[in-house]
Amino acid sequence: MSFKEVVRFALRGLSANKLRSALTMLGILIGVAAVILLVAVGNGSAKAISDRIEALGTNTITVMSTGRGGSSNTALTTDMADAISDPTMAPDVKSVSPVVSSSATITYEGTDHDVNSFVGTTPGWFTASNTPIGTGSGFTADDETQGRRVVVLGQTVVDELFPGVDPIDKQVTVGGALFTVVGVLKEKSSTGFQDANDTAVAPLSAVRQVLTGYGALNSMLVEAKDPGKVDTVESEVSTILDQRMTKTATSSTSSSTTPYRIQNASQLLETQTATADTFTTLLGAVAAISLLVGGIGITNIMLVTVTERTREIGIRKALGAPRRVILTQFLIEATLLSVIGGALGVVAALVGSSFEIVGVKPVIVPSSIGLALGVSIAIGLFFGGLPASRAARLRPIDALRYE
């Protein structure tokens, strides 16, 4: 009996029991799809969290003044910003963005909107703070030196002031002065209670002129050349600032002797790594449990399917079927069921992963597809083949008596 004939027998065996074959495949499909999807959802949440942490900026430090009042020797000034960007003094600094910010009311054609942070800064801030432009453009260094009144708006501001209108090149009023909208920031995921999209960014000189005056800077955003050099940059910055600022002992705490505070992103980096580790463990557990559950389902249905046909195996043996032919037929049936069911499971998982599941966008882990498919097919073959080979080895009379 040729192999082709055995394959035809297997196909006939499957099509003779369409419902059972379909249910078996469904069991395998669910097993495979569950593993892939669960891992994808877990991976998606891990990605979402690490993206949010990354959005905070991991290779920057923020310098803030702790000095009280406007005393000149404790305030951050643009001179200090220039000093920090000096490549000989601070070789690992990529850029320095002085930042002033205040709340302001933006008006457009009679509509008012209060923004929490109207930021005045230099063009380097956009990359340093990880705040890319969505549409339009940012302002240039030339805009900054000329003090041109241009502004880049956050998405929330655009939604409030320009419903259904393209805001680019429109003029808005801020603090009695007209600003031209040149761009819109790309939407950012919010990290805390504050809406990160409720913001507007304009050149430092223009904001100082119109809103904040020429006093101290609120902060400076210092970007390191690479995330690993953040600590070096921090010490370089402190050295420069220590020279320029007069140390004053504050009354509140004895340790806080410096008039500035440096916020380092290395804690964030640590948090990110720790989160990633936690999620890796979680994913492993999820994958293992769903593989186990899926595997038991497949085992169950395969055992039932083949055991139910022990009598049929007895009949076939009585008619003179050699053991090898019976075994081959049942192995082919099990292979077809596992492979088709598994492939459909992968398809189902891929389709399912294109939807958001409980607020998480699943991200497929390629190795989970291989793992789920491999384990299901192996289980299908083993638990399809084992009872079949046991039944094929029975004396026909015992197989026939089997109920």
Add this chain to the structure above:
Amino acid sequence: MTKPVLDVRDLKKIYGEGEATVHALRGVSLTVHRGDYVAIMGSSGSGKSTLMNILGALDVPTFGSYHLDGVDVSKLADRQLALARNRLIGFIFQAFNLIPRTSAVANVELPLAYAGVKPKERRRRALEALEVVGLADRARHEPNQLSGGQQQRVAVARALVTEPALLLADEPTGNLDSHSTHDVLNVFDQLSAAGRTIVIITHEPEVGARTKRLVRLVDGEIVEDTRQSPIHLPPVGAFAGRHAV
């Protein structure tokens, strides 16, 4: 006389061990020649089913030798045993044992497929066999669409399609009403008239009465062996006009 189709010597079958030992067969010797039509009768527990399973190469005896068409079956390995079951024996079960959800003609083709016959040839011979049992018009029906008598005739067609040396039937009419019994027995009579060697196990006297030879089994031993009609003539039950061979 040519070599016998069936030749068993001192067949013994023992189930269980120690206290629970059951002697199902206590030394059965039987010879069946080509063209014979034998009924093995016995009450329940007489060992007739055990004998049948051994004759059908579905079970192995504890002692004794079994020659089927000159082949010593008790010495065959699994592979050759499958071959013997396929080529030498056509087995008919009390419970029909058709493959479910598979058409009658596909059921009949099955032993031919295992014998390696080409699909076209297979289909032709299967339809011929169905013709013999009078079910050519039901070839496409599945077992659950056929009556018990029709299912058993499909099983008979399946048994004879390989043209085996021996047709073995285990209580073939046990699950059938009298009308279907009549249909199936007519088929056996015709097959016997056509020169087939048939061994039937039964406990129904009217089935035994139609055969050429009656063997009675009690407690695993043959107690009676009667020739009812000559081996070279059609059986008594076969309809008139078929007497002249």
